[in-house]
Amino acid sequence: MTRQTADIVVLGLGAMGSATLFQLASRGADVLGIDQFYPPHEFGSSHGETRVTRLAVAEGTALAPLVKRSHEVWKELEGRTGESLFGQVGFLAVSSEPWQPGAADYVARTRAVAERSGVRHELINAVEARRRYPWLNVAEGDRVYFEPEGGYLHPERCVATQLRRATEAGARLALGTRVEAILPRGEHVEIRSDKGTIQAGRVVVSAGAWAGRLLGPHVSALLRPTREILHWYDLEPSAPAEWGRAPVYIWSYGHGAEEGFYGFPAKDGTVKLAHGEKTRAVDPDDFDRSSEEAESRAFYARSIDGRLKGLRVDASRRKTCLYTVSPDGGFVIDDWPESERVLIVSPCSGHGFKHSAAIGEAVSQRLLDGASRIDLSSFKLSRFGDRQRRIGASR
Numbered sequence: 001m002t003r004q005t006a007d008i009v010v011l012g013l014g015a016m017g018s019a020t021l022f023q024l025a026s027r028g029a030d031v032l033g034i035d036q037f038y039p040p041h042e043f044g045s046s047h048g049e050t051r052v053t054r055l056a057v058a059e060g061t062a063l064a065p066l067v068k069r070s071h072e073v074w075k076e077l078e079g080r081t082g083e084s085l086f087g088q089v090g091f092l093a094v095s096s097e098p099w100q101p102g103a104a105d106y107v108a109r110t111r112a113v114a115e116r117s118g119v120r121h122e123l124i125n126a127v128e129a130r131r132r133y134p135w136l137n138v139a140e141g142d143r144v145y146f147e148p149e150g151g152y153l154h155p156e157r158c159v160a161t162q163l164r165r166a167t168e169a170g171a172r173l174a175l176g177t178r179v180e181a182i183l184p185r186g187e188h189v190e191i192r193s194d195k196g197t198i199q200a201g202r203v204v205v206s207a208g209a210w211a212g213r214l215l216g217p218h219v220s221a222l223l224r225p226t227r228e229i230l231h232w233y234d235l236e237p238s239a240p241a242e243w244g245r246a247p248v249y250i251w252s253y254g255h256g257a258e259e260g261f262y263g264f265p266a267k268d269g270t271v272k273l274a275h276g277e278k279t280r281a282v283d284p285d286d287f288d289r290s291s292e293e294a295e296s297r298a299f300y301a302r303s304i305d306g307r308l309k310g311l312r313v314d315a316s317r318r319k320t321c322l323y324t325v326s327p328d329g330g331f332v333i334d335d336w337p338e339s340e341r342v343l344i345v346s347p348c349s350g351h352g353f354k355h356s357a358a359i360g361e362a363v364s365q366r367l368l369d370g371a372s373r374i375d376l377s378s379f380k381l382s383r384f385g386d387r388q389r390r391i392g393a394s395r
């Protein structure tokens with residue numbers, strides 16, 4: 001590639017970029033997708049076999065229409081392609097946080113969103129929860145919420161399927177192409193890459209943990225990449241058989257950021273578990289992607305021991321992954337302050353995959369129709385107000 005043009009360039013083809021490229025190409029747009037790697041890959045935020053999805057997201061009611069629409073898109077895609085993308089096995093929320101005056105626990109917050117958004121759910125007492133899920137060691141007084149429409153997504157398959165559908169609909173791809181600069185030039189945007197220059201009418205920056213460095217100090221100050229770990233634990237031979245039919249689950253047992261975990265049903269004799277750490281800030285181009293057995297043991301001892309039954313602590317594998325954390329834990333979907341031809345699309349803070357299909361569709365509507373059907377105004381940069389200016393000015 002030396003010099004190319006496109007009406008729209010999608011820069012970064014992970015969860016967000018693949019969904020956006022697919023939606024734009026399906027509507028006949030002249031669109032080019034660029035990625036420095038060959039997605040799906042293991043260097044960003046969209047790998048690791050599974051992602052939790054649920055309709056009542058405790059992160060807020062503004063997200064409910066996005067995840068609802070995403071479920072519809074994943075199912076439509078499954079119908080058209082025959083790919084298995086979405087395991088709708090149900091979702092369990094468990095709260096064993098000690099009571100704190102004025103603080104609603106995780107189940108109470110999830111339930112409030114479910115009720116406001118009309119999401120089907122039930123509350124289960126500890127005796128019933130232990131009967132249905134013998135691998136779940138809930139105690140008297142723990143709160144348990146079940147949502148039948150939750151489940152898990154296969155992130156790599158979602159990315160690959162959307163990219164394939166996009167190219168079938170006419171999208172062009174420039175893979176193994178690293179963008180070095182985005183330069184607004186009045187009537188177009190110039191994109192400089194290690195393979196040449198691209199002239200675009202509009203650009204969607206869905207570069208995940210790398211977005212900040214492409215978008216300058218005011219934006220990069222708000223997008224902090226962190227190192228996260230996924231752990232796989234083998235089942236003991238005596239583990240309850242129900243592990244294979246488990247729903248996905250999130251268990252909150254304290255008020256600190258470390259005091260919770262989430263997990264998936266057993267597959268091929270192993271169970272994947274993790275928690276969002278959000279503490280170890282890293283440079284996405286230069287950090288240690290290896291991980292130690294000791295990290296899995298420490299996580300097991302702190303979070304899993306006594307809560308889940310039938311798992312071996314000594315036989316695990318791990319993968320590292322990147323979050324992009326914003327100051328309020330919310331997403332950034334907004335015009336770049338330097339040019340309204342450039343749209344930033346970052347589902348930040350470790351909970352974006354489940355919303356990505358609908359965000360891709362909403363972004364395509366915004367670019368092609370002038371506005372999206374689902375309201376994206378909660379994701380504007382201006383909500384960071386002075387903080388954004390202050391951080392930018394101090395750099």
Ligand SMILES: Cc1cc2nc3c(=O)[nH]c(=O)nc-3n(C[C@H](O)[C@H](O)[C@H](O)COP(=O)(O)OP(=O)(O)OC[C@H]3O[C@@H](n4cnc5c(N)ncnc54)[C@H](O)[C@@H]3O)c2cc1C
Nearest residue numbers: 012014015016036044045046052179208210321352353354
């Ligand atoms: C461990 C972990 C667990 C998670 N669990 C959940 C969950 O259970 N449920 C949920 O909903 N969400 C979850 N998330 C969050 C979700 O996966 C992310 O929000 C989502 O994957 C982010 O996608 P993205 O497209 O923004 O980033 P990415 O998938 O990282 O894509 C960015 C792409 O941009 C490319 N790129 C970057 N810079 C350049 C450049 N200069 N030139 C060319 N290409 C470039 C990269 O190569 C990459 O392919 C989890 C995330 C992690 C890390």
